[in-house]
Amino acid sequence: MTASGTDDGVHIGVDIGGTKVIAATVAADGEVGPLARRSTPGRRVEVSLVEDALTEAIQEAAGGQPIAAVGIGAAGFVDAAGERVMFAPHLPWRDDPTRSRLEARWQVPVVLDNDANCAARAEIALGAAKDASDVLMVTMGTGIGGAVVLGGTLLRGRNGMAGEFGHMQVVPDGRGCECGGEGCWEQYSSGNALVRYARGRIIQSYAGTTLLEELTGGKPAALTGPMVTEAAHGGDRIALDAFDEVGVWLGVGIANLVAAFDPELVVIGGGVSSAGDLLLDPARAALEQSLVGAKHRVIPPIVRGRFGPESGIVGAATLARTVH
Amino acid sequence: MTASGTDDGVHIGVDIGGTKVIAATVAADGEVGPLARRSTPGRRVEVSLVEDALTEAIQEAAGGQPIAAVGIGAAGFVDAAGERVMFAPHLPWRDDPTRSRLEARWQVPVVLDNDANCAARAEIALGAAKDASDVLMVTMGTGIGGAVVLGGTLLRGRNGMAGEFGHMQVVPDGRGCECGGEGCWEQYSSGNALVRYARGRIIQSYAGTTLLEELTGGKPAALTGPMVTEAAHGGDRIALDAFDEVGVWLGVGIANLVAAFDPELVVIGGGVSSAGDLLLDPARAALEQSLVGAKHRVIPPIVRGRFGPESGIVGAATLARTVH
Numbered sequence: 001m002t003a004s005g006t007d008d009g010v011h012i013g014v015d016i017g018g019t020k021v022i023a024a025t026v027a028a029d030g031e032v033g034p035l036a037r038r039s040t041p042g043r044r045v046e047v048s049l050v051e052d053a054l055t056e057a058i059q060e061a062a063g064g065q066p067i068a069a070v071g072i073g074a075a076g077f078v079d080a081a082g083e084r085v086m087f088a089p090h091l092p093w094r095d096d097p098t099r100s101r102l103e104a105r106w107q108v109p110v111v112l113d114n115d116a117n118c119a120a121r122a123e124i125a126l127g128a129a130k131d132a133s134d135v136l137m138v139t140m141g142t143g144i145g146g147a148v149v150l151g152g153t154l155l156r157g158r159n160g161m162a163g164e165f166g167h168m169q170v171v172p173d174g175r176g177c178e179c180g181g182e183g184c185w186e187q188y189s190s191g192n193a194l195v196r197y198a199r200g201r202i203i204q205s206y207a208g209t210t211l212l213e214e215l216t217g218g219k220p221a222a223l224t225g226p227m228v229t230e231a232a233h234g235g236d237r238i239a240l241d242a243f244d245e246v247g248v249w250l251g252v253g254i255a256n257l258v259a260a261f262d263p264e265l266v267v268i269g270g271g272v273s274s275a276g277d278l279l280l281d282p283a284r285a286a287l288e289q290s291l292v293g294a295k296h297r298v299i300p301p302i303v304r305g306r307f308g309p310e311s312g313i314v315g316a317a318t319l320a321r322t323v324h
Numbered sequence: 325m326t327a328s329g330t331d332d333g334v335h336i337g338v339d340i341g342g343t344k345v346i347a348a349t350v351a352a353d354g355e356v357g358p359l360a361r362r363s364t365p366g367r368r369v370e371v372s373l374v375e376d377a378l379t380e381a382i383q384e385a386a387g388g389q390p391i392a393a394v395g396i397g398a399a400g401f402v403d404a405a406g407e408r409v410m411f412a413p414h415l416p417w418r419d420d421p422t423r424s425r426l427e428a429r430w431q432v433p434v435v436l437d438n439d440a441n442c443a444a445r446a447e448i449a450l451g452a453a454k455d456a457s458d459v460l461m462v463t464m465g466t467g468i469g470g471a472v473v474l475g476g477t478l479l480r481g482r483n484g485m486a487g488e489f490g491h492m493q494v495v496p497d498g499r500g501c502e503c504g505g506e507g508c509w510e511q512y513s514s515g516n517a518l519v520r521y522a523r524g525r526i527i528q529s530y531a532g533t534t535l536l537e538e539l540t541g542g543k544p545a546a547l548t549g550p551m552v553t554e555a556a557h558g559g560d561r562i563a564l565d566a567f568d569e570v571g572v573w574l575g576v577g578i579a580n581l582v583a584a585f586d587p588e589l590v591v592i593g594g595g596v597s598s599a600g601d602l603l604l605d606p607a608r609a610a611l612e613q614s615l616v617g618a619k620h621r622v623i624p625p626i627v628r629g630r631f632g633p634e635s636g637i638v639g640a641a642t643l644a645r646t647v648h
Contacts, residue, residue, distance in 0.1 A: 077617050087620035095620060134482060148584070150474065157586020158458060159621040167616030168580040172495055179616045256492040260472070260584060262481020292491030292503045293401050296411035296419060297483040 008324070009066035009108075012058050013317030015115055015310075016040065016050075016074045017271075018090030018142030018192075023057035024310070025065075026317030030126040032310050036060035043092050043178070050092060051102065058106070069109040071320030073118030073312040074098070075145060080160035082112050089167075089178040090142060109324045111316075116145030116163055117154055118315030119269040119305065124149060125318050127306030132265040136257055136300075138165060139270035139311070140250070140279075143178075144186035148261065166190070170253060189249035191225040191272045198228045198242040211236040229275045243278045250279065251286025251302075258300060259292050269305035269312075276304055332648070333390035333432075336382050337641030339439055339634075340364065340374075340398045341595075342414030342466030342516075347381035348634070349389075350641030354450040356634050360384035364415065367502070371416050375426065382430070393433040393648040395640030397442030398422070399469060404484030406436045413491075413502040414466060433648045435640075440469030440487055441478055442639030443593040443629065448473060449642050451630030456589040460581055460624075462489060463594035463635070464574070464603075467502075468510035472585065490514070494577060513573035515549040515596050522552045522566040535560040553599045567602045574603065575610025575626075582624060583616050593629035593636075600628055 010025040010033075021040055025033035038053040058070055076088025083100065085093035103110040113121075120137035123129040129137070133152050139145040144166030148155040155162045166186035167179050174183025187193060198212065203220045206213040211231040216222040231239035254266055272279060284302050288294055307314045334349040334357075345364055349357035362377040382394055400412025407424065409417035427434040437445075444461035447453040453461070457476050463469040468490030472479035479486045490510035491503050498507025511517060522536065527544045530537040535555040540546040555563035578590055596603060608626050612618055631638045 077620060087617045146584070150479065155474065155585070158588040158624065159586055161617065161621055162584065162586040164583040164586075164616050168583050169576060169614060170493070170496070172576075181614060181616060184616075252493060252496075256580070257584065259488040259492050260470070260486065260581065261479070262483055262486040262488075264482045290493060290505060292488055292505060292508075293411045293485065296401060297485055300482065 009068035010062055011068050011317045011320045012061050012070045013118075013313035013315070013320065014054065014058060014070060014072045015118070015312030015316065016054070016072065016091065017115065018075055021053050021057045022313060023061040024313050025061055026314050028321065030122070030307070030314050032313060033061065040091065043088070043090055045092055047092050047096060051105070054102070055105070067106070067108045069111065069320040069324040070102075070106065071118070071316030071318070072102070072110065072112045073115035073316040074112065075115045075141070075143070077159070077161045077164070078112055078114045080156045085112070086159070086161075109320070111319045111323050113316070113319055114145065114147070114163070115139065115312045116147040118319060119145070119307070119311035120147035120149055120154060120267075120315065121318050122307050122311045122315035123267050123269065123305045124152070126314065127311070128267045128303050129265060134261070134263045135265045135267060136254070136261060136263045137267050137269060137305070138250070138254065140189065140268060140272035141191055141270040143190045143192065145270065165253065165257060168253065168256065170249070185249070185253045189246045189253060193249070194228050194242050194246050194272060195223055195225050197245050198238055199223050201238045201241070209236050209238040212238055225272060232275060232278050240278065243275055244282045246272070247279045247282030248286045251283035252290050254283060254302065255287050255290035258287065263300050266300050266302045267305045268302060269308060271309040273304050274308050280304060333392035334386055335392050335641045335644045336385050336394045337442075337637035337639070337644065338378060338382060338394060338396045339442070339636030339640065340378070340396065340415065341439065342399055345377050345381045346637060347385040348637050349385055350638050352645070354446070354631065354638050356637060357385065367412070367414055367416050369416055371420060374416060375429070378426070379429070391430075391432045393435065393644040394426075394430065395442070395642070395644030396426070396434065396436045397439035397636040397640040398436065399439045399465070399467070401483070401485045401488070402436055402438045404480045409436070410483070410485075433644070435643045435647050437640070437643055438469065438471070438487070439463065439636045440471040442643060443469070443631070443635035444471035444473055444478060444591075444639065445642050446631050446635045446639035447591050447593065447629045448476070450638065451635070452591050452627050453589060458585070458587045459589045459591060460578070460585060460587045461591050461593060461629070462574070462578065464513070464592060464596035465515055465594040467514045467516065469594065489577065489581060492577065492580065494573070509573070509577045513570045513577060517573070518552050518566050518570045518596060519547055519549050521569050522562055523547050525562045525565070533560050533562040536562055549596060556599060556602050564602065567599055568606045570596070571603045571606030572610045575607035576614050578607060578626065579611050579614035582611065587624050590624050590626045591629045592626060593632065595633040597628050598632050604628060
């Protein structure tokens with residue numbers, strides 16, 4: 001193994017989320033190079049359009065250096081062999097031999113895993129879960145992803161689909177989800193949920209939220225997750241309420257997972273986690289409130305991942321280092 | 325190891341549920357002797373009253389034969405060392421050194437585990453999960469218990485509390501639960517839920533349910549779970565509806581668990597499982613309907629445990645055989 005940028009070439013980690021592709025070189029110590037971003041064209045387009053975006057992103061990330069290997073973390077179900085994307089609610093792949101086709105196209109070793117599994121790999125290898133053995137990883141981006149580490153090993157499951165926490169039903173007959181279900185957890189706690197909540201408020205009135213009015217230019221449709229985060233850090237009431245809403249739902253869902261897994265640590269990654277305690281404090285309170293037998297057990301800490309929104313990239317590159 | 329009834333004495337398995345204690349001798353091949361039953365006096369009584377009921381039950385089960393060891397499966401949180409009952413929603417024990425006190429009282433080796441873990445031990449060692457590696461066990465009695473087997477090993481968790489599926493929240497602000505929570509799964513799918521549903525119907529009218537009217541002597545308050553099962557087997561409409569209701573909720577909850585664990589098999593044990601397909605068919609349909617990515621994965625079969633309501637007894641005795 002060599003650090004990024006040696007004669008073997010650079011290791012590139014790619015994170016394919018519901019709305020964007022991000023690629024970057026990652027050094028052996030986890031240092032992430034400049035981020036190359038592309039929009040993902042959605043789930044109703046040709047697969048080749050997503051792959052064109054990917055190709056542009058890794059070329060920009062490499063910046064002309066030779067590439068040793070590419071690791072990809074994809075927001076979808078990846079088979080246990082790491083060969084195929086079986087299904088991805090926000091992407092067009094359906095039982096698709098993604099890994100081998102990209103390897104053939106790029107002519108470098110390519111490895112593939114679920115994005116949340118990659119995030120967990122990063123936090124176990126180099127981050128917030130380095131000293132832990134039984135860990136739940138919850139990644140909050142467009143939706144919710146998850147990964148389970150037991151005895152230091154990633155749980156894959158029968159179909160390679162363990163850890164799909166985002167599609168656990170938390171509200172009977174609840175909000176419709178892109179997965180086809182109703183009332184899925186990620187409909188109430190995710191980047192999308194955050195924006196939906198804040199947008200619902202500012203559509204009624206911008207009263208008391210000069211920051212969001214300024215950031216959106218007075219157009220609620222222009223609101224994005226990062227705007228809500230920025231406004232919340234600036235003390236904006238509606239933005240803070242939005243984080244409280246998704247944070248409480250985060251904690252309620254974590255309470256269910258802790259009841260089932262009884263882990264020692266819960267790590268939150270993904271883009272929304274950059275809000276830090278604005279998100280995690282209401283989640284911690286809700287966990288303590290909702291967890292069965294809370295007074296008779298050690299409640300696992302909920303911590304922010306070291307790599308935040310870059311955990312998928314770092315973990316994918318960690319995986320890439322295992323093949324070249 | 326010897327079979328039950330040799331000169332070493334008999335191995336006794338005890339299942340302590342929310343409403344009753346059942347004890348029996350269990351042979352090495354899983355054959356269960358005559359059941360000795362006692363009512364559990366509830367969760368607001370002296371601990372000694374529960375232990376008196378236990379003592380009577382094991383004496384009756386032994387029937388004068390020497391006892392080699394006693395295994396106890398308790399409906400509560402047992403610490404990872406198998407020493408203490410930390411908390412039991414339906415029983416009076418709170419951080420209680422149950423194992424050692426009973427061993428001192430009975431002067432025979434005593435081992436202790438959670439009742440659902442015991443049920444899983446029985447099904448793995450001798451029953452429906454014998455050939456499986458990654459299994460979820462759901463026991464439906466008064467409430468819901470659960471156990472997780474991964475790679476053939478029981479998942480215990482940080483506090484020994486893994487598998488507490490019954491207290492995962494499935495309805496926000498839902499029905500109050502004895503655990504202190506609201507909307508817990510077992511409030512919608514359990515023996516209690518079955519009786520509540522059927523009783524709610526017959527309180528309005530016995531019309532169309534001559535069987536339940538006969539079984540209860542016209543008194544809705546007299547209704548029990550076994551009566552609902554008997555009436556459903558006899559084709560009674562209200563009883564069948566009650567099983568459909570708790571069966572669908574069973575499947576919805578299992579879909580959440582399968583999303584998280586992706587197991588190869590789901591085994592249903594506990595008293596309510598004696599209804600068989602009356603319970604499992606609606607659960608299977610709801611699982612297929614609710615599970616994320618159902619078309620892109622192998623859906624785990626939901627099967628009835630071999631030992632049904634006796635799985636806790638058999639598993640507790642299996643555990644007892646490991647110490648003497």
